[in-house]
Amino acid sequence: MAYLEAILINVAIYAIATLGLAIFTGYTGLFSLGHAAFMAVGAYTASILTYFYKVPFFLALLLGVILSVLVSFVIGYPTLRARLRSDYFAIATLGFGEAVKVILENFDLTQGARGLPGIQKVSTLGNTFLLLVLAVILCRNFLRTTYGRKIIAIGQDPVAAEMIGIPLLQNQLLSLGISAGLAGLAGGLLAHYTTFIQPSIFSMDLSSLITAGVVCGGMGSLTGPITAVALFVIIPELFRGFALWRLVFYGMLLVIIINWRPKGLFGYEELNRKNLPKLFSILGITLGLSLFMPTYRWVIESRGYEIFALFVAGMTVGIVTVVFGFLGKGLSLALSPVAERYHSFRGRFSKGLTGFGKVDADASFSRALRLESEGNDTLSRTHVNDQAPILEVKELRKNFGGVVAVDGLSFQLREGELLGLIGPNGSGKTTVFNLISSVYPVDGGTILFRGNDITEWGPTEVVEAGVARTFQNIRLFGSMTVLENVQAALHREGTYSLLEGFLRWPNSVPKVERRLRDESLYLLSIVGLEKEADRRASTLPYGLQRKLEIARALALRPRLLLLDEPAAGMNPREATELVELIQKIHRDKHLSIILIEHHMDVVMSLCRRILVLNFGRLIAEGTPEQIQKDPLVLQAYLGEKAYAIVR
Amino acid sequence: MFIQTIITGLSIGSVYALMAVGYSLVFSVLNFSNFAHGAIITLGAYIAWALMVHYLQVPFLLALLLSMGGAGALAFLNERIAYSTLRRRRAPSLYLMISAMGVAISLQNILYATIGAKLYALPPVFAMDVVHMGELTISKMDIFAFVFSAFTIAILHLILVRTKVGVAIRAAAHDMEMVSVLGVNLDVLVGVLFFIAGSLGGMAGVFMGVKYMVYPSMGWITNKAYIGAVIGGLGSLPGAIVGGLLLGLLEALVSVSSIGDTSLSTYRDVFSFGILVILLIFKPTGFFGRHVEDKL
Amino acid sequence: MLLSVEGLNVFYGEAIHALRDVSFGVEEGEIVSIIGANGAGKSTLMWTLVGLLKPKSGRILMRGKPIRPIPHLSVAAGIALVPERRRLFPHLTVRENLILGAYLRKDRKGVEEDAELVYRLFPILKERLSQYAGTLSGGQQQMLAIGRALMSRPKVLLLDEPSLGLAPVLVDQVFKAIQDIASSGTTILLVEQNALEALQIAHRAYVLEVGRIVLEGKGKELLDNPIVRAAYLGVAQHTEILLERTDNKV
Structure with missing residues (x-):
């Protein structure tokens, strides 16, 4: 019994550490090789406090967690600040792991390589599992808040995340902090269970174990990694005598999983009814295999025929595997009425009380529409002066290497105007958008938006100021649902605090989340995507992906919308629908829009004024009729020779 | 004393550089951190040990060459087994990094499980021999390591500049897809790349083995090479050389310094990590790094 | 075919x-x-x-x-491709870019002949052989990209x-x-x-x-096809009229 308890406590502790890595690497896509070092920080802090200073256990744990978080900021800030490739961060964590080990080995307080013996044994089955469950609930809550969605979005596409106004550094640090905190907690618990710690415990092997847990369990899942690491702790107990090969096996498993099943155990999903058979099959196979040798020996001893023994042992493996397979399916089926009842209860509960289940779509639309019209009143009041420029670009300049992409471009956009920006491929149109939205630094000139000089502003500040854009090569958060893509862009409207988010505070979070959901559904309904809300964005056809990008941009409440070839790749019918959509949002949302487009009929039917760019210079400006007659434009489009003939 | 330290630093730095060049070469083309490089280096040292001590008494130079070949072949196999699928699928670099970690963990622990954690010495080729120059005493091995590393890197440079494969490797560092469109068989090219990186690693492993010992976790020294590569600018070969040498030098200087009574030599690893963090704050792309802009 | x-x-x-x-x-x-x-x-x-x-x-x-x-x-x-936006190797010289174009070829003499052909087609490239491709002007880069593709014959x-x-x-x-x-x-x-x-x-x-x-x-x-004219020949209807004149002159 004590043996079983020991295994379970180990499972709980490693599960907490793995959960920590899962919420970081699994969602941000950054790779940490130093999580054992965060565990060490938590373990040593807590142990020194309880051992030398007789601080109460839980307080000591908490202080260990806090120190781990602070330390993670110290290494995270310099490495993540410069927005370098994730390799830099990985190498920095590697160095950090070594540094922590050396410090622990040489520090008086930590008693060097001898370690700290005789720590109180206060981690029990009860408190470790309680903390694990608590950690899972908090992390799950967190991921379902605006804070969590920001981190998931960054992991999917940092550039797109920044373009919807999500600052990278602070959110990556937030995720790292939570992660390091959990690692520190696991470390503290481990120290107060094993009662003895030394620097070599927190080695690469430990980091390897939890990394294997996260990858095999599935990056993008919380319960997957926990399940995987539990298996990794339990399975070696079944295969005694192979202890040395354990890590060899983990390493190989990492290679195999990432190459041929990168989604891991549960993919982006959590442990649910559907996944139960999978879990049971794995359990069945391992248990079956672990019975192979004992059965074989037992048969040999009693009968002695080798072939017969092999056969019986093989059969045992098969039978156990099959039995577990059936058990899994059976349990999954048996649970289905329970799950349904739970869902229906939750549905009723959510309707009656605060709730967060499926919403009544019509009611929410009308509510959102009402909000919308209220918003419009205030907007239209600020909308008085139609002639004031909302955007003013002066002498804008950008070089790439020796090539001049934008060459002294100046133009103005009046409030509420729908301006067309055309020109041959390679004439610098998209670069102009990239300069306005601060993807690239400007080489010369100024950009004024609503009177503010935004030339030097960062991408997120530009979004904050009211500029939203879409991309020529669609950049959605592919593995998020259609709804989540829009919700992610509504991040500024999640008005609850981080703490409330963690606790899913009943007074604020569900209410705000429901509003965000309604609002997202409303925005999707504008572009006609409300029926696709639960689909994964990457599974949408081309035309709908473009519309989703528009809905996501609208969620940023822009004053100025930059549309980069929204009709590219659309057939004529889709393009006509798009024209109507753009007209609708232009009218209803009182937006100023700049439209880059190659479909001339689209531009001509939407814009009263068109700018023509060639070689980064403005070569013509005017109404569609004027543009069509302009000799320079014709020359740019038709080529010199053809134009010479025409003239 | 000071010059003595400089020479020690350059010698260890040249070995760091050797490791860093192999690692950077792979990084420049495939754009991921090959954390299995350390394991390949370790295996290179074990090959030399097997050849010179355990099974045969092969002479040092031959053993060195065979270790290079063996490590190169292992690196080649490593790519075929653990990376090629991901590479062809254009998987994110995180996946390649994880796969590399898996290989590193497996290889190191295979050594533990088979040969064991014991430390083995390579025969004292001329490790004990020293040259006296005035007040200086320089180990012949240090000189040999420095000269041979420099020589090898020079050959590598010639390969990269003069041969068609070398030019293709440099081109692939900029645009691998386009290189394949010109008719280069990427599987072959990447195979050559890993063989070169592996052989450089094998050589470094043998030098480390002679200088210190041969043991399963000796690959952790490669962390220094990674840091060196970052200091020089990830993916840049001159950067890797300069970064490796610089790190070796600085470490040697720190090792002989002290604050008050405490010698700093034990904190050498903390120091190199400190350099890394400081560098990332002030010059994130290293001395020779290119700033890669994400194209929209 | x-x-x-x-x-x-x-x-x-x-x-x-x-x-x-x-x-x-x-x-x-x-x-x-x-x-x-x-x-x-x-x-x-x-x-x-x-x-x-x-x-x-x-x-x-x-x-x-x-x-x-x-x-x-x-x-x-x-098959040889001159890709969109050229995709040269900017840190390699003009000569090296051309060499890579002939990567698969073993006939040294034929390669030299083709190089001469490329120089005849684009004389400017011969003057710039040891210059980095990234330092060429846009037009020269396009010529190099075409030359590079031709090198595979x-x-x-x-x-x-x-x-x-x-x-x-x-x-x-x-x-x-x-x-x-x-x-x-x-x-x-x-x-x-x-x-x-x-x-x-x-x-x-x-x-x-x-x-x-x-x-x-x-x-x-296709130049005369009204659908093509409306959709692809530059700036809509007005162009069409102009094009009719073009055709008459051609």
């Missing part, structure tokens, strides 16, 4: 169907143009022809023999938007060079946004629309 394509279907990811049942052929010595709007799948087609994108179904045949969709096999079969030269970002004078130069290359016996498949130029030099042409070939015909015929 020198190069023929049968029922090509190409997908991006799970949901984006970029090429739908594309079939066409290029005869020996022809200049064939493919025109279409941005996002119609022109570049996708080019990348598929050189084996970088794997079609879900369909075949690419060279003189009736199917080519496996692997880049170096496509080059070996005689291809049977079919694929050109993806060679006029992109070039000043009109240079566009004319490039199109002149393309005609020269064609007249020396290399077959040409040209993808262009600049439909007028592309149709004028083409023997035959195809119109690609949202991944499908919707029209085909002689180059000059």
Whole structure:
């Protein structure tokens, strides 16, 4: 019994550490090789406090967690600040792991390589599992808040995340902090269970174990990694005598999983009814295999025929595997009425009380529409002066290497105007958008938006100021649902605090989340995507992906919308629908829009004024009729020779 | 004393550089951190040990060459087994990094499980021999390591500049897809790349083995090479050389310094990590790094 | 048929169907143009022809023999691509860029002859041999990209938007060079946004629309096609009138 308890406590502790890595690497896509070092920080802090200073256990744990978080900021800030490739961060964590080990080995307080013996044994089955469950609930809550969605979005596409106004550094640090905190907690618990710690415990092997847990369990899942690491702790107990090969096996498993099943155990999903058979099959196979040798020996001893023994042992493996397979399916089926009842209860509960289940779509639309019209009143009041420029670009300049992409471009956009920006491929149109939205630094000139000089502003500040854009090569958060893509862009409207988010505070979070959901559904309904809300964005056809990008941009409440070839790749019918959509949002949302487009009929039917760019210079400006007659434009489009003939 | 330290630093730095060049070469083309490089280096040292001590008494130079070949072949196999699928699928670099970690963990622990954690010495080729120059005493091995590393890197440079494969490797560092469109068989090219990186690693492993010992976790020294590569600018070969040498030098200087009574030599690893963090704050792309802009 | 394509279907990811049942052929010595709007799948087609994108179904045949969709096999079969935006190696010299173009060839003499051919076509390249490709001007870079592709002595030269970002004078130069290359016996498949130029030099042409070939015909015929005029020949109706005048003068 004590043996079983020991295994379970180990499972709980490693599960907490793995959960920590899962919420970081699994969602941000950054790779940490130093999580054992965060565990060490938590373990040593807590142990020194309880051992030398007789601080109460839980307080000591908490202080260990806090120190781990602070330390993670110290290494995270310099490495993540410069927005370098994730390799830099990985190498920095590697160095950090070594540094922590050396410090622990040489520090008086930590008693060097001898370690700290005789720590109180206060981690029990009860408190470790309680903390694990608590950690899972908090992390799950967190991921379902605006804070969590920001981190998931960054992991999917940092550039797109920044373009919807999500600052990278602070959110990556937030995720790292939570992660390091959990690692520190696991470390503290481990120290107060094993009662003895030394620097070599927190080695690469430990980091390897939890990394294997996260990858095999599935990056993008919380319960997957926990399940995987539990298996990794339990399975070696079944295969005694192979202890040395354990890590060899983990390493190989990492290679195999990432190459041929990168989604891991549960993919982006959590442990649910559907996944139960999978879990049971794995359990069945391992248990079956672990019975192979004992059965074989037992048969040999009693009968002695080798072939017969092999056969019986093989059969045992098969039978156990099959039995577990059936058990899994059976349990999954048996649970289905329970799950349904739970869902229906939750549905009723959510309707009656605060709730967060499926919403009544019509009611929410009308509510959102009402909000919308209220918003419009205030907007239209600020909308008085139609002639004031909302955007003013002066002498804008950008070089790439020796090539001049934008060459002294100046133009103005009046409030509420729908301006067309055309020109041959390679004439610098998209670069102009990239300069306005601060993807690239400007080489010369100024950009004024609503009177503010935004030339030097960062991408997120530009979004904050009211500029939203879409991309020529669609950049959605592919593995998020259609709804989540829009919700992610509504991040500024999640008005609850981080703490409330963690606790899913009943007074604020569900209410705000429901509003965000309604609002997202409303925005999707504008572009006609409300029926696709639960689909994964990457599974949408081309035309709908473009519309989703528009809905996501609208969620940023822009004053100025930059549309980069929204009709590219659309057939004529889709393009006509798009024209109507753009007209609708232009009218209803009182937006100023700049439209880059190659479909001339689209531009001509939407814009009263068109700018023509060639070689980064403005070569013509005017109404569609004027543009069509302009000799320079014709020359740019038709080529010199053809134009010479025409003239 | 000071010059003595400089020479020690350059010698260890040249070995760091050797490791860093192999690692950077792979990084420049495939754009991921090959954390299995350390394991390949370790295996290179074990090959030399097997050849010179355990099974045969092969002479040092031959053993060195065979270790290079063996490590190169292992690196080649490593790519075929653990990376090629991901590479062809254009998987994110995180996946390649994880796969590399898996290989590193497996290889190191295979050594533990088979040969064991014991430390083995390579025969004292001329490790004990020293040259006296005035007040200086320089180990012949240090000189040999420095000269041979420099020589090898020079050959590598010639390969990269003069041969068609070398030019293709440099081109692939900029645009691998386009290189394949010109008719280069990427599987072959990447195979050559890993063989070169592996052989450089094998050589470094043998030098480390002679200088210190041969043991399963000796690959952790490669962390220094990674840091060196970052200091020089990830993916840049001159950067890797300069970064490796610089790190070796600085470490040697720190090792002989002290604050008050405490010698700093034990904190050498903390120091190199400190350099890394400081560098990332002030010059994130290293001395020779290119700033890669994400194209929209 | 020198190069023929049968029922090509190409997908991006799970949901984006970029090429739908594309079939066409290029005869020996022809200049064939493919025109279409941005996002119609022109570049996708080019990348598929050189084996970088794997079609879900369909075949690419060279003189009736199917080519496996692997880049170096496509080059070996005689296809060379001048990609959109040139994709030179800026940190390599002009000479090194050209050397890479002839990567698969073992006949040293033939390679030298072809180099001379390239220099004759673009004399400026010979003057810049040891200069880094990244320091060339836009027009010179386009010439180098074409030269690099010619170094493999291809049977079919694929050109993806060679006029992109070039000043009109240079566009004319490039199109002149393309005609020269064609007249020396290399077959040409040209993808262009600049439909007028592309149709004028083409023997035959195809119109690609949202991944499908919707029209085909002689180059000059398509110039007269009202649908083509409305959709691809620059600035809508007014152009049409101008074009009628063009035709009268041509």
